[in-house]
Amino acid sequence: MAACLPAAAQADYPTKPIRLVLPYPAGGSTDGIARLVADGMSRRLGQQMVIDNRPGAAGNIASDLVAKAAPDGYTLLLGFNTALTVTPGLSPNLTFNVQKDFVPITELADGQYILVVNPELPVKNVAELVAYAKENPGKISFSSGGLGSSHHLSAELFMAMTGTKLTHLSYKGGGPAATAVLGNEAQMVFGSVATTVPHIQAGKMRAIATTGLQRFPALPDVPTLDESGLKGFDVGTWYGLLAPAGTPQPIIDRLQQAASAAVNEDSAKSGLALMGLRPIGGSGKDFNDLIVRETATWARIIKEAGIKLQ
DSSP states (O other), rough: OOSSSOOHHHOOOOSSSEEEEEOOTTSSSSHHHHHHHHHHHHHHHHSEEEEEEOGGGGGHHHHHHHHHHOOOSEEEEEEEEEIIIIIHHTTOOOOHHHHEEEEEEEEEEEEEEEEETTTTSSSHHHHHHHHHHHTTTTTTTEESSTTTTTHHHHHHHHHHHHTTOOOOOOOHHHHHHHHHHHHHHHSSEEEEEEHHHHHTTEEEEEEEEEESSSSTTTTTSSSBTTTTOOTTTTOEHHHHHHHHEOOOOHHHHHHHHHHHHHHTHHHHHHHHHTTHHHHHHHOHHHHHHHHHHHHHHHHHHHHHHHHOOO
């Protein structure tokens, strides 16, 4: 289909507004990221980026819409890690194939989770947590924002790497999952920065480790799981820009350059930092490698844990 677009049309791109499709409703963090990026890209491309919120079906409605759109650079997807790398392992009958129906443009931003426990749990680091869990199999409950959520799968990966057995308590979102730990309904959670850091600072949660390969700047004394003995543990949240497969490379390159510059503006960096995220803006190849790598990891964890959507 790319051959149907004349070279002149590619060179003049864009000549009209570009639709940026989001898998979440207005007002959330994804919407906030989209508006930061759209503003900077609009100025660089000379055309308005129109945000189109299409929530529902765990992000699949938005993904399906963009997968089936014309590959001309005028319909893009702001995707996130769960929809792009977890959902394929949970839903084998998707109407689209992430690795065949999209061209990754760039990873926009990423963040990490924080493993926290209720202060009543008698552990202060990863080694003590693992030892206690092994001495008390199934006694520690972890909360999550839902079956198959990043919080859930982070804990499944933790159990697989440590040989421990924890009990899963599922809630409707990351906020309620964090509240469960505050009330000691659950004893631990892999929570977001927004739902954990204020409580850590108030002494209502104890931070055990972070899930990225580098320490979180706001919690410099909290080690990563990787440096705590779980080598290679690297889990977090990320957002990226994708186009329908077949979009001409010159258009992809123009979008990548505009998005990378936009997300690394000082104003965008400040806005992302408030959400616990850091700007990326890397190459399409790096973004594609990330998708392929995480899809394989989560497919394995989902299969080993026997996770099925009900």
